[in-house]
Amino acid sequence: MTGQILALSGGVGGAKLALGLAHAMSPADLTIVANTGDDFEHLGLHISPDIDTLLYALSGRDDQTRGWGRRDETWNFMATLAELGGETWFQLGDRDLALHVERTRRLHNGETLSDITQAVATSFGIMAQLLPMSDDSVRTRIRAVDGWMDFQRWFVGARCEPPVHALDFIGADKARPHKRILAALADTNLRAVIICPSNPLLSIAPILAMPALRQALAACAAPVIAVSPIIGGQAVKGPTVKMMRELGLPANAAGVAAHYEGLLDGYVLDEADADCARELGKLAISVLPTLMRTLDDKISVARAALALADKIRALR
Amino acid sequence: MTGQILALSGGVGGAKLALGLAHAMSPADLTIVANTGDDFEHLGLHISPDIDTLLYALSGRDDQTRGWGRRDETWNFMATLAELGGETWFQLGDRDLALHVERTRRLHNGETLSDITQAVATSFGIMAQLLPMSDDSVRTRIRAVDGWMDFQRWFVGARCEPPVHALDFIGADKARPHKRILAALADTNLRAVIICPSNPLLSIAPILAMPALRQALAACAAPVIAVSPIIGGQAVKGPTVKMMRELGLPANAAGVAAHYEGLLDGYVLDEADADCARELGKLAISVLPTLMRTLDDKISVARAALALADKIRALR
Numbered sequence: 001m002t003g004q005i006l007a008l009s010g011g012v013g014g015a016k017l018a019l020g021l022a023h024a025m026s027p028a029d030l031t032i033v034a035n036t037g038d039d040f041e042h043l044g045l046h047i048s049p050d051i052d053t054l055l056y057a058l059s060g061r062d063d064q065t066r067g068w069g070r071r072d073e074t075w076n077f078m079a080t081l082a083e084l085g086g087e088t089w090f091q092l093g094d095r096d097l098a099l100h101v102e103r104t105r106r107l108h109n110g111e112t113l114s115d116i117t118q119a120v121a122t123s124f125g126i127m128a129q130l131l132p133m134s135d136d137s138v139r140t141r142i143r144a145v146d147g148w149m150d151f152q153r154w155f156v157g158a159r160c161e162p163p164v165h166a167l168d169f170i171g172a173d174k175a176r177p178h179k180r181i182l183a184a185l186a187d188t189n190l191r192a193v194i195i196c197p198s199n200p201l202l203s204i205a206p207i208l209a210m211p212a213l214r215q216a217l218a219a220c221a222a223p224v225i226a227v228s229p230i231i232g233g234q235a236v237k238g239p240t241v242k243m244m245r246e247l248g249l250p251a252n253a254a255g256v257a258a259h260y261e262g263l264l265d266g267y268v269l270d271e272a273d274a275d276c277a278r279e280l281g282k283l284a285i286s287v288l289p290t291l292m293r294t295l296d297d298k299i300s301v302a303r304a305a306l307a308l309a310d311k312i313r314a315l316r
Numbered sequence: 317m318t319g320q321i322l323a324l325s326g327g328v329g330g331a332k333l334a335l336g337l338a339h340a341m342s343p344a345d346l347t348i349v350a351n352t353g354d355d356f357e358h359l360g361l362h363i364s365p366d367i368d369t370l371l372y373a374l375s376g377r378d379d380q381t382r383g384w385g386r387r388d389e390t391w392n393f394m395a396t397l398a399e400l401g402g403e404t405w406f407q408l409g410d411r412d413l414a415l416h417v418e419r420t421r422r423l424h425n426g427e428t429l430s431d432i433t434q435a436v437a438t439s440f441g442i443m444a445q446l447l448p449m450s451d452d453s454v455r456t457r458i459r460a461v462d463g464w465m466d467f468q469r470w471f472v473g474a475r476c477e478p479p480v481h482a483l484d485f486i487g488a489d490k491a492r493p494h495k496r497i498l499a500a501l502a503d504t505n506l507r508a509v510i511i512c513p514s515n516p517l518l519s520i521a522p523i524l525a526m527p528a529l530r531q532a533l534a535a536c537a538a539p540v541i542a543v544s545p546i547i548g549g550q551a552v553k554g555p556t557v558k559m560m561r562e563l564g565l566p567a568n569a570a571g572v573a574a575h576y577e578g579l580l581d582g583y584v585l586d587e588a589d590a591d592c593a594r595e596l597g598k599l600a601i602s603v604l605p606t607l608m609r610t611l612d613d614k615i616s617v618a619r620a621a622l623a624l625a626d627k628i629r630a631l632r
Contacts, residue, residue: 079414080413124399
């Protein structure tokens with residue numbers, strides 16, 4: 001089976017599957033679309049947390065022990081900033097900072113986020129294509145009890161603690177999905193779209209909030225497969241389950257699939273959530289251990305998603 | 317003897333005397349005026365090399381072995397920037413970078429360079445006042461054989477090698493000296509002005525290129541003392557002698573004093589240059605060892621400059 005794969009991803013969880021895909025198939029056929037709703041301006045720098053996480057994970061530069069940021073990181077910039085009374089609520093390592101400074105310089109120089117991202121991916125030796133969902137600005141914000149909060153202020157500054165009453169993706173209605181994403185979705189040779197096991201409300205929803213992308217995905221001829229970010233009723237990392245509860249959504253693997261209603265052809269879920277299968281209606285499913293600790297785990301889940309897509313396609 | 321001292325300084329050489337002054341007198345009475353002609357924008361950051369050198373030297377954060385930048389510095393930002401193909405001709409340490417990022421953020425936020433500088437000086441525990449010569453932009457450029465070069469491109473990028481045909485201080489004619497500098501110069505209780513042993517053409521000339529400052533200095537009632545940056549006919553550091561030769565100026569301690577003609581009341585020079593004394597006319601002089609290696613050396617030269625000023629004042 002050949003053909004392009006389009007993977008939609010947020011940060012850490014999505015990046016694990018993206019790395020698995022990059023090993024389980026020809027990386028030249030893999031295009032990873034990164035959420036940019038978490039992007040923000042901080043200390044005058046343009047920070048793209050999900051792009052950065054993908055860049056580090058796909059190039060083996062991620063710190064798997066800490067669970068975020070770069071490995072072999074040092075913190076002397078941050079220590080000095082603290083000494084100067086600067087803003088220290090968002091941690092920026094010395095190595096990580098170079099990416100933000102260089103990206104910001106090139107953006108101010110008129111380059112697009114997608115060109116910069118691809119150039120960095122190439123410098124890091126990444127063979128898959130990595131694209132931001134859009135070169136236009138989309139900014140996630142959270143309505144908590146005291147009103148709207150910028151995403152990172154809620155996510156990092158307030159450690160996801162304030163209960164979520166609503167979400168908004170500012171600019172998504174006008175943002176243009178990257179033209180290569182729309183071209184891939186319209187391509188009859190597209191092998192599959194894979195929605196990575198990222199937070200559906202925070203990481204995938206901003207991508208789908210762009211009307212042109214959602215329409216293209218709904219109309220796409222290729223199988224659309226989601227991999228559940230929930231294992232045994234819990235999120236592996238992050239506030240997925242907490243948020244689904246706070247928003248009154250069914251907070252389990254079936255609830256995630258329901259969130260993608262009208263888009264999915266197949267669903268990959270963990271053995272521990274097999275009891276959700278009966279709530280999934282006619283959706284083709286693949287059930288296996290989905291916790292991705294080792295590279296082999298990541299490749300195994302990637303292969304299951306690809307196999308499910310190929311099976312659906314073969315039956316058409 | 318009490319009263320305020322105003323010291324005009326560039327980077328490394330000037331900072332040595334500034335530190336000596338901060339020990340030899342009440343630092344609360346000391347105002348150090350930093351050259352900002354070397355300031356530039358790099359990677360989107362506002363860098364003020366002479367202010368930074370003074371901040372590090374006056375707070376004991378300077379790397380005296382390397383001769384520039386911060387002690388206990390690390391270079392992981394720079395290593396990563398190189399990996400990304402970024403601009404690496406100007407070295408920025410991880411700790412040093414925090415100062416540039418924080419300064420740039422606060423400038424964009426509408427704060428003045430002088431307020432930011434004073435705030436950083438306070439965070440670093442510096443008790444003297446440290447002022448940029450102006451909050452307005454002055455930019456030194458160098459005319460070499462191939463035309464005009466931005467100062468740092470010549471100084472760092474080309475290691476001062478291209479012969480200097482002319483110098484220009486863009487914006488100096490319109491820049492307003494910081495009002496506290498003009499107030500100090502007009503104060504009849506001013507004890508002295510001390511021109512530090514910095515490069516007269518690169519570090520002091522931009523300060524004097526502001527017409528209002530030069531006029532106020534010429535009209536100042538207090539003694540004006542310069543400390544020679546030349547020892548035994550050679551610059552302790554930097555291209556002073558090379559530049560003086562290239563510009564056809566007498567390249568010795570007397571040549572520096574001649575460069576300040578009409579401004580000086582006294583001159584501190586090294587024993588090795590005592591033969592220049594006969595070229596200094598009626599200028600009051602103090603001759604002593606002026607090489608400043610240790611803190612004691614710095615205090616000794618500072619005391620000589622203060623004593624010379626006080627002697628001149630007593631004789632009036």
